[in-house]
Amino acid sequence: MFSKLKLTKKVSLIVITTFLSACTSFNSPVMSKSDFISKEKLYNSTQNYNALISLYRDELKVQENDAIRYKLAESYYKNGDSRSSLLYLKPLLGQGNLVSADAGVLEIRNLIQLNEYRKAIEASDRLVIQYPNNAEVYNLKGIAYAQLGQLDDAQANINKAREFFLNDVVAINNLAMLYIINGDYLSAVNLLLPQYMNGIKESRLVHNLVFALVKNGDKKYALDIIKKERLNTSPESLVNALEKTERVSNIVGR
Secondary structure (H helix, E strand, O other): OHHHHHHHHHHHHHHHHHHHHHHHHHOOOOOOHHHHHHHHHHHHHOOOHHHHHHHHHHHHHHOOOHHHHHHHHHHHHHOOOHHHHHHHHHHHOOOOOOOHHHHHHHHHHHHHHOOOHHHHHHHHHHHHHHOOOOHHHHHHHHHHHHHOOOHHHHHHHHHHHHHOOOOHHHHHHHHHHHHHHOOOHHHHHHHHHHHHHOOOOOHHHHHHHHHHHHHOOOHHHHHHHHHHHOOOOOHHHHHHHHHHOOOOOOOOOO
């Protein structure tokens, strides 16, 4: 009788200990704000999106926060996982909160990244009703139209974005890409060259300028830029390769 009672107490103690251990594992200590900020800054500076995803997920497990949820969705997008980004973004869309506009823009970016251009245009149309002066919405809508080959609609939307003060380098680069897609290399050069001469050395702009110069027959100037900007260890080989390129089909200035 005594041994049976002793055994029962032992079993009860094991069960209680196990239960307490389980509770402890679910209530891990909350990270301090300073630790969170330090880690976030480090991971952003090293573009460690996997670490950022883990950081934000852990934070959201403790407490729901719209800004953190947006950052989680953005990190998934930057990590190339647009499906997951859209999943975590969904609760923020159309809610009228502080991140609604940014969330809507990120939704469009994800749809473009997934090559779902019609859906991206539809999402842009919805968002522009709420935020009619949002330059980035028009810019992304223009990119989606360009990917569908509807270049007039693309140009109209990118120009609309410029009216609402989209960054000039982004807008000019995207407009130049439309000319390049259309085979109008001289117009692309006329847009990009003044920017370059004014000291704008943004990577995509310089590469597009070189491509347009080569396709327009100005290989000497293209070679000068390639050498000056150290774009390739074999400038002549790069020019020859670009010369043989039939067509550029993607706008990259997002």
